[in-house]
Amino acid sequence: MDYSLAALKLFCCHLNDVQPSSSSSSSSSSSAAAMTLFGILFQRAWLQGVLLSGHGDGRFLLDDGSGVVELSLSPESQPQEWKKGMYVMVVGPFTALQSANALPLIKVHKIVDLSPYPDREAMWHLEVIEACKLFYLRSLE
Template identity: 50%
Template sequence: MDYSLAAPKLLCAQLKSAGQTPSQSSMTFGGIIFQRAWLQGILVSTASDGGGRFVLDDGTGLVELSLSRDFSNRQWTLGMYVMVVGGFFVRTDEIPMIKV
């Protein structure tokens, strides 16, 4: 992960239209090259609610959150408003993923 690159605040809809750079390890949106993204929204699925995964809804779309052990042991509840900054990963035929 190149921490010298920006971590822009984006919406889920913007993440879906981000393009891959030739290096395949970075993305670009509006001329900004990034590997990490900052999103805010409401948790609509948590690992403990039977959904098995964390899903964030920012009002423009959904993004899956992959949480490290440091964060997965915390108390997460549906409807919680959260802000995340993490590595962004495009997945074919699935919602985008942010690894925190």
């Protein structure tokens, strides 16, 4: 994992437009492959949304209103009881889509319950829009 690459603040729908980086072919299989979005190289995505469902094996679905992604929680994150309906923030490496029908997958290394802060959802949408305008889309100009 290259921590010099920023975790991009994204909506779930953005993950459908991610492209493999030309440098990812030279990266080792033990680390996450670098991807590009808006011309920016990244490995980790930062998302917020509502947990839709969960399984005992650490797999969850997250919906942010723009789309749905699958989450794979690390064993360190599983002692917390994650429940359907919780509003959470997640950060983790993005795994490239294996097929056209597959959901984007985030291997979560950080998850925080933001349910006690009801204004976080509205603020998150503004944060992502601001990041897109100031940093991501500007890189295309």
